[in-house]
Amino acid sequence: MASLRRWILVGLVGCFALALAYLPPRGATPSERSFFMPQSRRGTPARQRAQALADEWRGADASLRLLRARRELQGLLREARAGTSLVVVSESADVAIPTPPIVDSAIHVAWRQLGLGETKVRVAVIIQLAVATAVHDRPAIEEGIAAYLAPDSTDRTTCIAVLPAGNYWTRVFRGARVSGRLPFDAAVLTLKTGLGPCAFYAAYGTPGKSVRGWLVSRGWDLALTVDAGARGRQGNSPIGMAEARHYSYWEPIYSLPPTAVACIASRPEGCRAAVLAGASDDPAIPFPDIVRIEQRWWRRIPRLVEGQRFLADVADEVGRHRFLRFWTSALPVDTALAAALKRPVGEWTADWERGFVQPIRLGPAAPLGGVVIALTIAVFAIVVVAGTASRRQIR
Amino acid sequence: MSRLLGLVVAASLLASPLHSQDSLMARLRRQSDSLLGSWREAEKLADVADSLEQVRATAGSDTIAVGGLRIVVNPSPLPWRQAAELAWPVIDSLYGSAAEDLPQHPYIFRAVDPDSGVRRAVLHVGVEVPWDLDLRATTTVLLTTVTAPHFDPALANWLGAALRPTLRPQDERAVVFVLLVTAPAEAVRRCFLGDIARCKDVLQVGDSTGLLARWYVTPAEREALVTEAFTDYFARGATAPSLQRCRQHHDDACTTLLQSLPPGTLPRPLPQAAGILLVREALRAGGRDAYRRLVARPSAPIGERLASAAGMDIDSLVVRWRNDVRAARPKPLALPWWASFAAIGWTAFFGFCALRSSRWRL
Numbered sequence: 058m059a060s061l062r063r064w065i066l067v068g069l070v071g072c073f074a075l076a077l078a079y080l081p082p083r084g085a086t087p088s089e090r091s092f093f094m095p096q097s098r099r100g101t102p103a104r105q106r107a108q109a110l111a112d113e114w115r116g117a118d119a120s121l122r123l124l125r126a127r128r129e130l131q132g133l134l135r136e137a138r139a140g141t142s143l144v145v146v147s148e149s150a151d152v153a154i155p156t157p158p159i160v161d162s163a164i165h166v167a168w169r170q171l172g173l174g175e176t177k178v179r180v181a182v183i184i185q186l187a188v189a190t191a192v193h194d195r196p197a198i199e200e201g202i203a204a205y206l207a208p209d210s211t212d213r214t215t216c217i218a219v220l221p222a223g224n225y226w227t228r229v230f231r232g233a234r235v236s237g238r239l240p241f242d243a244a245v246l247t248l249k250t251g252l253g254p255c256a257f258y259a260a261y262g263t264p265g266k267s268v269r270g271w272l273v274s275r276g277w278d279l280a281l282t283v284d285a286g287a288r289g290r291q292g293n294s295p296i297g298m299a300e301a302r303h304y305s306y307w308e309p310i311y312s313l314p315p316t317a318v319a320c321i322a323s324r325p326e327g328c329r330a331a332v333l334a335g336a337s338d339d340p341a342i343p344f345p346d347i348v349r350i351e352q353r354w355w356r357r358i359p360r361l362v363e364g365q366r367f368l369a370d371v372a373d374e375v376g377r378h379r380f381l382r383f384w385t386s387a388l389p390v391d392t393a394l395a396a397a398l399k400r401p402v403g404e405w406t407a408d409w410e411r412g413f414v415q416p417i418r419l420g421p422a423a424p425l426g427g428v429v430i431a432l433t434i435a436v437f438a439i440v441v442v443a444g445t446a447s448r449r450q451i452r
Numbered sequence: 453m454s455r456l457l458g459l460v461v462a463a464s465l466l467a468s469p470l471h472s473q474d475s476l477m478a479r480l481r482r483q484s485d486s487l488l489g490s491w492r493e494a495e496k497l498a499d500v501a502d503s504l505e506q507v508r509a510t511a512g513s514d515t516i517a518v519g520g521l522r523i524v525v526n527p528s529p530l531p532w533r534q535a536a537e538l539a540w541p542v543i544d545s546l547y548g549s550a551a552e553d554l555p556q557h558p559y560i561f562r563a564v565d566p567d568s569g570v571r572r573a574v575l576h577v578g579v580e581v582p583w584d585l586d587l588r589a590t591t592t593v594l595l596t597t598v599t600a601p602h603f604d605p606a607l608a609n610w611l612g613a614a615l616r617p618t619l620r621p622q623d624e625r626a627v628v629f630v631l632l633v634t635a636p637a638e639a640v641r642r643c644f645l646g647d648i649a650r651c652k653d654v655l656q657v658g659d660s661t662g663l664l665a666r667w668y669v670t671p672a673e674r675e676a677l678v679t680e681a682f683t684d685y686f687a688r689g690a691t692a693p694s695l696q697r698c699r700q701h702h703d704d705a706c707t708t709l710l711q712s713l714p715p716g717t718l719p720r721p722l723p724q725a726a727g728i729l730l731v732r733e734a735l736r737a738g739g740r741d742a743y744r745r746l747v748a749r750p751s752a753p754i755g756e757r758l759a760s761a762a763g764m765d766i767d768s769l770v771v772r773w774r775n776d777v778r779a780a781r782p783k784p785l786a787l788p789w790w791a792s793f794a795a796i797g798w799t800a801f802f803g804f805c806a807l808r809s810s811r812w813r814l
Contacts, residue, residue, distance in 0.1 A: 093566040095580040103501035107494035114487040121480045158714055159685075166684050195488060232714030241685050345476070 067441055071434065078430050111196035119204035119219045120347050126183060126217045127206060127345070133181045134215065142179040142259060143168050149186040157230040160184055160248070163241060167249035171283055176259040178208050179215045180252065187227040199223045200247075203350050205254050208263055210345035216255035220248070249284055253350055256283040257368070261384045268383070270340015271333075271390045277348055278357075279332070281365035285373040296321075296362055296414055310417070317361050323416040325403030329391075331361040332406050336390035361406070363413045370409060371398065502576075509577035510560060519544060520554035521594070528563030528583040535590035539617075543598055546617040546732070548740035550601045550747070557599035595619060601743075604750035607757070610656065612724040615731060625780030628726050632777060636676075637721035638669040643774070651770045654722040655730055657755035658766070664710050667721045671703035678706045681719060726777075733773045734762035 100108060126133060133144055145164050147156040164182060168174075187198040200223035208216050222230060226247065229240060249256075254277045257264075264272065272280060296309050310318060316334065319327020351357050354365075361367060371394070372380040379397045386393035391402055398405045410416075423431075516523040518536035521543070525532055544551045560578030572580070581593060600615050608614070618624060632644045643651035652658035653666040668674045678686065678698045686695040686709050697705035710718065735742045738761045746761035759766040 093582040095582075096572060096575040098575050098577070098579075101498065101501045101505050101576050103494070103498040107491060107498040110487060110491040110494050114484060114491055117480055117484040117487055121477065121484055124477050124480065158712075159717070162685050162688070165688050169688065194492070196491060232716040241682070245684065 063445075071437075074434065074437075075430075112201060114196055115199070115221070116202050116204070116349050119202065119221070119349065122183065122185075122219050123204055123206040123217055123347055124345065126181065126219070127211050130181070130211060130215060130217075133217075134179070141165070141168065141174065142176040143173075144179065144181040145184065146181070147184045147186060150188045150192070154186070156184065157186075157232070159232065159241070159244060160230045163244040164248045167245045167252065170245065171249060171252070171256055171260070173256065173259050177214065177262055178255075178258045180255040180259050181215055181217045182248075182252070182255075183217070183219045184230075185219060185221040186230065187222060187224050197224075198227075200226055201351065201353055201356075203251055203253060203352050205348045205350070207254070207346035207348070208258055209342075210347070213263075216258040218252060218255045220251040250282050250352070252283070253277065253281055254348055261372075261381055265385045265387050265393075266342070267336070267338075267340060267387065267390050268385075268393065270342055271336040273342055273346065273348070274335035274337070274340065275360065277350060278360060279364050279367040280369070281350060283369050283372075285366055285369040312358055313362070314358070314360055317359060318417075318419070320406060320410050321362060321414050321417050322419045323407045323411060324419075325401065325407045327403075328361075328406035328410060329401070329403030331364075332367070332394075332402055333391050334360055338389060362410065367406075367409070374398075505576045509562075513560075515558075520551045522555050522558035523594070524558050524560045524578070526562055530563050530581070530583050530585060530590055531587050532561075532590065534587055535594055538587070538591045539594040539598075542595060542617040542619060546615075546735060547601060547743045548735070550743040553601045554599070557601075559594065559597065561593075592619065602747040604747060606750050606754070607747065610754050611727050611731065613728065615728065621732065622780060624725065624729055624732075625777055626782050628729050628777045629780050629782065631723055631726060635722055637667065637673060639667055640721050642669075643722075646774070648767055648770050648774070651774055652755070652766065654720070655727060655770065655773075656720065657730070657758060657770070660753075663718060664707065667718065668710070671701070671706065674703060674706040674710060675699075675701060677719070678709050682709070682713070729777065730758065730769070730773045731761075733776055734758045734769055737762040737764060737769065737772060739763070 099105075133146060143165065145156050145161055147154050147160060185198050198221045200221055203221070204219045206217040208214055211217060226244070229244060252259075254272075257280050260283050263269070296306060310321065313321075314331070316327045316331040320331045359365070371383075375383075375397050383393045383397035386396075388396070394402050510524050513524050513526050516525065516532050516536055518533065519540035521536050521540055523532055523536060543554070547554075562575065562578050562580050563583035564572055564580055566582035566584055579597065581590075585593065595617050598616060603615065632640060635641070637654070639650045639654050643654055649658070650666075653663075656663075659666075664674070668677055675698055678695065683695070686692070686698075691709060691712070694705045694709050698709060731746070734746065738745065742761040742763070745763075746757055749757060749760070752760075755766045758769060762769045764772075
């Protein structure tokens, strides 16, 4: 009976120790104030469907515009200035208008900042400005989906881009005051990104069949900008901007494909799979080769976090000569890329990814505090059992 | 015969790419037209769905009416009524008789538990707020989300912000005082010293021609503006030589460059806060119908609108505004009597320590 009582006592002490370790003291203030994140308003399912149809229409309309531009190519190219391979035209409601000086200046600054001057492949940019008064019979122009027509589908030396400017940029480009200062730098950055695949065509020419097929099958998601820019953990993604202790960090991670998550966890095989998805030995390239790119990063689910600058960073690291060898290579993509990087693709990408996102741990893992408490309890139990056993007397 | 057949075949082969291009365009056009039709139908359906959702989302909610405020809220511990009682006089004093139109724009709030990990229902209507806000924070929510009645784009463009009531008007005046004193533009300095014509220029309520010369009076200001704010913009093509000349202190080049800017892009020498304060002053001077008069003629010049709202000429209004700002001079920092002794004591202490030091050690 006395022995049973002792065990009950030991059990109670153990429970008390556990409660002391895990339960917060009553009335204690939290260590930090909880951060309230209000939901943004979402459209009703019917509204979302209407918006999806509008986006689809915008894509089809942009493709039509590209094909029309292909027919009017000679007229377009007459707008070209000496010393640059960039042609900029503007339109509003399908009517050609003079290009606003801010657009013209900003896109030429962007072109120069990208290190492009007179290039083998010219780029014709059509800026679609929103109309001043609301039109209700068709979806409004939004800076959402940009469309590009590859040089192979035009005259082999011209890449055409259709960039819709939404209400905000239309107001800026038309000179309306939207803030205290002219957001010129932001306009340059937007247009720089807007050049998209055409900037790659201008900088490096038409890629080899395997690289091109790989990029086409992935929607050029690894080559959205030719400008690598500064690296750091403040990228254009919720993961880059948030901290791991916040809910807003984990939600986008759960929405990523498994290979992208594996790459964040610094697993080379995951990185390799994320980068080489879409590569095939017999790539199919459509004709006409129209690429549509969602420019609103918050709507994209990336196959690789910060992947939009992947090839720009590769080019930056390996240098122009080696990058061109990869770009025009007839070898399979993984071989050509590994040869350019002089490292396995997965290992290089895992290192590269660590430059943007703090690596996460995957799989079940007990927290350090929990392990310490469990070991303490285990040692305590062993000591009690050993003590009891040593005092036991056999009669 | 065979030659003719060959020619026909060759012609048809040559024409086939063009034909396929046409058929592709026709296919895309059909697709585009079909999508447009579907979108129009979907929009009508979405309008109906949205109005039904509005009814559904507000069913079972309480409506709190205080003055012209209508607040539709779900049951929660938030002090909506007390907050509305605090907010309404502030809102009413700004919009005056126009505040009677506010019931057309009811607030719809959904209070939620901020500490719960339970996934919240999707929000289609209204604004979400945490239900642990205190009275002051709840009042601020009401003041910062009120819909300014009949606020037109011209006024919004001039103000650069929405015109909303504030709980701390004195702070706003103090901010404008500091702006007037610290703005690097000569025109603003002259305004501060009592040149009302300059005040009208920097507030942009007078003659809008030749703004460059009115806002940036000295050659040094114009040069600084070009070289600091517009370097990238002018550093290419035909404007690059002028930029070089401007950098070499040639005022004619700087002026020409600035005059070539698109209308509306010249930065204001005085930030927007000054304009907002001027509107508040006009509304204060003009009585209960001042706001109605302000928004009555959206196409009129802003100076006329303000004068009409205030019920006085624009010069008198600007004088009032300037006096008001000058009266809000922040209080100079008063040091306690012992602070100077403490400062001298510490100086002596460190001096003593320095003298006692034998030598510098690396």
